[in-house]
Amino acid sequence: MPLFKTIRPNKYTSIYVWKIEESFDELALSVSLTNRSKDRLLSMKSELHQRGFxxxxxxxxxxxxxxxDLLYNGNGKPHLKDNKHISITHSFTFSALIISDVEVGIDIEKNREKIKIIQHKFVNFERGFIHKDDDYLEQLTVIWGAKESLYKIYPYGGLTFKNDIDIDSFKISDKKTTGYIKATDWDKKYRIYFEQLGGFTLVYAIDNYHE
Structure with a gap:
């Protein structure tokens, strides 16, 4: 199908969401790829990943x-030739990207029970505000997605979700919160936004400097 959704959270940031319903062959039409991308595509064993790509x-x-126009640094972080910031995500039947004048990150995750089992790997400070009377599964997915989005912003790699990234208190109805990257060489606050897309959670982070 065509573009599923466009979001413009501010005048310098755009988000594009695609619902993946086409076949591999349909998606391959009218798309030109660099040699690097062709190699990456061929190396993917799952057609689901290929269609997301x-x-x-x-x-x-x-x-x-x-x-x-898409380039990557030594840690695999994407950027654009015109120096705009970009972040990319795909999960099962959705893909999304965010482009901005400022640092941004994005993640989309399918809401799955499995996240309750692995929460000990990424929930730390946040344990103090998770509300049992709110949607527990969605809260955990927002926390994961927020930390993934912030991880994508940090250019050097090596952060841990549990110890280097914190997410402030929120309720699902808030649809926004704040988050922090706290590394030796990086101590920054970001705005976090989230919403539901048919059983998936879309989360994105935007540099808090510009209002």
Whole structure:
């Protein structure tokens, strides 16, 4: 299908969401790839991952870019040739990207019971505000997605979700909170936004400097 949703949280940030319903062959049409991307695509063993990868290239087209405008640093963090900030995500039947003048990160996750089992790996400070009377599964998914979004912003790699990234208190109805990256060389606060998309949780982080 065409673009599923566009979000513009402020005048300098755009988010594009794709619902992946096309076949691999349909998605491969009218998309030009760099040699690096062709190699990555061929190395993917799952067609689901391949379709997610190609749908992101369609999102780039929606944003006015091509695969040739997308570059990566030594840690695999993407950026654009025009120096705009970009972050990319895909999960099962959704993909999304965020483009901004400021630091941004994005994540989309399917709401799954499995997250309750692995919460000990990423929940720390947040344990004090999780509300049992709120949607526990969605709260955990927001926390994971927020930490994943912030992890994607940090350019050097090596952060741990549990000890280096904190998310402030929130309720699902708030649809926003704040988060922090706390590393030796990086101590910054970011705005976090989240929403539900048909059984998935979309989370994105935006540099708190600009209002």
């Amino acid at each position: 190609l749908s992101v290239r369609h999102l780039l087209k929606e944003a006015g870019y091509t695969d040739f």
